[in-house]
Amino acid sequence: MLQDLVDWYADPANWQGEDGLVNRFVEHGLLTVTAILVAGLVGLPIAIWLGHLGKGGLLAVNISNVGRAVPTFAVLLFLALGPLGSGQLGPYGRAGAATLVALVLFALPPIITNAYVGMREVDRDTVEAARGMGMRSGQLLRTVEVPLALPLIVTGLRLAVVQVWATATIAALVAGPGLGRIVTLGFVRQDVAQVVGAALVIAVIALLIEIAMVGLQALVDPVARARRTSAADASARAVGKTL
C-alpha cells in the first residue's frame, strides 16, 4: 500500500492536467479565499454592528444551529440543479457558482456567531468607562470594542476557513471543482492509491491551515495566548462540525 502511494505521488501524470493535483489545488485554494473574503465582508460588519447595538443575539445562535443541521451535500446539489446550474465558472471550475454560494453560506455562521459573541463579551465596565470619557459610538466601536473582540473574531475566521476548505472538498460529490474531485475519481476508478493520495493532501493542508490560523490568533492578541484553548473550545462547541 505504502509503495503504491509513493508511486502515485512520483507519477507526474497525477500532478498535471485538469485532474492533476496542481490544477485542483489552485481551484480549491481560489474557492476558499474568495468565499472567506465574501463571507467576511458580508458577515463581519453585520455581526459587529449587531454586537455593538446588543441586538440580534437570538439570530446569531439560530444561524449557527441551522448551519449545523443542514447537510452541505444537499445544499450543493440543490444549488447545482437549481438556477445556478453546474456550468463552468472561469477559474473556479465546473459548478463553480453553486460551490461558491454554498461555501459562503457555510462560512457565515462561524464568522457571525463568534464576532457577535466577541463584541458582547467585551467587558461592560470598560465600555461604560469609554462612554464616560466622552467617546462617541463610532469611536467606541473602533478603538475599544473591535480591538477587544478581535481574538474571537479571528477564531470565527479560523473556524470558517477550516469549514470552507472542507466544504470545497465535498463539491466533488456534485462533480464540482477542487481536490475532492481527485478522490471521487479515484473511487470511480477503484484506485485506492489515488483515493488515499489525494485525501492525504487535503488532510495535511487542512491541518496546516488550522495551525497557521492558530498562529495568527496568537499574533493578534498576545494576552489571548493563555486563554486560547478555552476560547477555541467554546467557539468550536458553538459551531460544531457540519462537514
Added chain:
Amino acid sequence: MAPLSSAANCLVRNEWVCPEFFSTRSSQLTDALVEHIWITVVSVLLGLVVAFPLALLARRYRKLEGVVVGTTTAIYTIPSLALFALLLPATGLSQTTVIIGLALYSLTILVRNIIEGLKSVPEDVRESALGMGYGRARQLFGVELPLALPTLMAGLRVATVSTVALTTVGSIVGYGGLGNLLIQAVDSQFRAQVLAAGLLCVLLAVAFDLLIVAVQRVLTPWSRTQTRTAA
C-alpha cells in the same frame, strides 16, 4: 384532469416539490432513513463510549489532556470526504468506514465537553462527598457525572446534529443513508429526490435534538426550573 395524471406530471416535469414522489418511492425513502438513523446512532454511541474513558484519563493525568484534546482536534480538522478516503485501505467500502469516521468526529466534541463538565463540579461538592465517605466510583457516578450532565448533553446535541448532516457524505462509500438518494440525483438530476432527502435530514436532526433535550429533562429534574441554555 385526473389527480393521478397531474401528480405523475410533477415527476415528469422534474419539479422540486412533488407529493407523488413520496408515495411512489416510499420504500426507498424508508430504507435510506433507517440506514441514516442507524449510522448516526451507532457513530455517536461509539464516540461516547470511547470519549468517556479518554476524558477520565485526561482528568487523572493532566499531561494527557493536551494530547487527547490536541489529537482529537487535529482529526476534527480533516474534511469528512478525506477522512473516509483515508480509512478506505483499513475498512474498505463498508458501513464501518462511515461509522468509524463519524465516531471520531463525535469523540472530539464529547471528550471536550465531558472534561469541561467534570471541571465545572464545585470543589466543595467533591469534598462533601469525600467527607460523607463516598468512594471514587460512587463519587464519580453519584455526584460528579450528574452535575456534569448538562455540559455533556450539550455536547451530545451538537455531536448528534452534526453527525446527521455528515452521514450524507458516507454515500461516497455507498453507505450514506439519505445521502445515497442525493448521490443518485447527481446523475439523474431528480429534483424532488434532492429536496425530499435534504428536508428529511434536517427534520431528523431536529427530531434527535428534541429527543436529547427531553432525555436531559428527565435525567436532570433539578434543573427544570432553570431556563434552557443554548448548546
